[in-house]
Amino acid sequence: MALWGSGVRFPSAPLTRCLFFCGVCMKTGDKGDIAESLAISEFVKRGFKVAIPFGDYRYDLIVEAKCGEFKRVQVKYIGRATARSTINIVLHSITRKGRVRYSSHEVDYIVAYYEPEKSFYIIPYQDVGSKSAVNLRLCASRNNQQTGIIPASRYRERWDLIV
Numbered sequence: 001m002a003l004w005g006s007g008v009r010f011p012s013a014p015l016t017r018c019l020f021f022c023g024v025c026m027k028t029g030d031k032g033d034i035a036e037s038l039a040i041s042e043f044v045k046r047g048f049k050v051a052i053p054f055g056d057y058r059y060d061l062i063v064e065a066k067c068g069e070f071k072r073v074q075v076k077y078i079g080r081a082t083a084r085s086t087i088n089i090v091l092h093s094i095t096r097k098g099r100v101r102y103s104s105h106e107v108d109y110i111v112a113y114y115e116p117e118k119s120f121y122i123i124p125y126q127d128v129g130s131k132s133a134v135n136l137r138l139c140a141s142r143n144n145q146q147t148g149i150i151p152a153s154r155y156r157e158r159w160d161l162i163v
Contacts, residue, residue: 035077035113036060046159058106065162071108078114087114087136087152121155
């Protein structure tokens with residue numbers, strides 16, 4: 001396979017690491033690390049104080065909100081939208097025990113990094129309710145359905161929701 005006429009060729013066998021960091025060939029942990037580091041950078045740029053918990057916790061970051069309270073943040077990496085133009089954010093982690101859903105007692109905010117747009121979606125966990133996933137709609141549905149639709153714009157780059 002040639003690289004856009006450059007004469008550089010890649011092996012036809014599957015790669016263990018993506019040469020272009022597109023997320024397709026990366027391990028899940030690597031994607032999470034990328035999302036976390038970008039989220040930390042964005043929080044700091046916006047004047048938040050950030051702490052990284054030591055040990056195994058259900059959240060990835062601790063952020064001091066503008067009010068002075070500490071908030072627990074779970075960071076998610078989203079590599080692509082679904083065929084129906086939605087961003088699917090799963091609200092569980094995978095452990096040795098299987099899928100373990102987050103709860104409002106463990107997480108205050110979900111911060112999802114959407115790689116194709118290089119943007120963040122900030123979702124207060126109280127908005128999630130009892131859902132196992134949140135589907136944010138990037139564009140209007142074909143039949144203009146409004147019921148049960150969550151427009152992605154409601155949470156896109158909404159750092160002001162962290163209060």
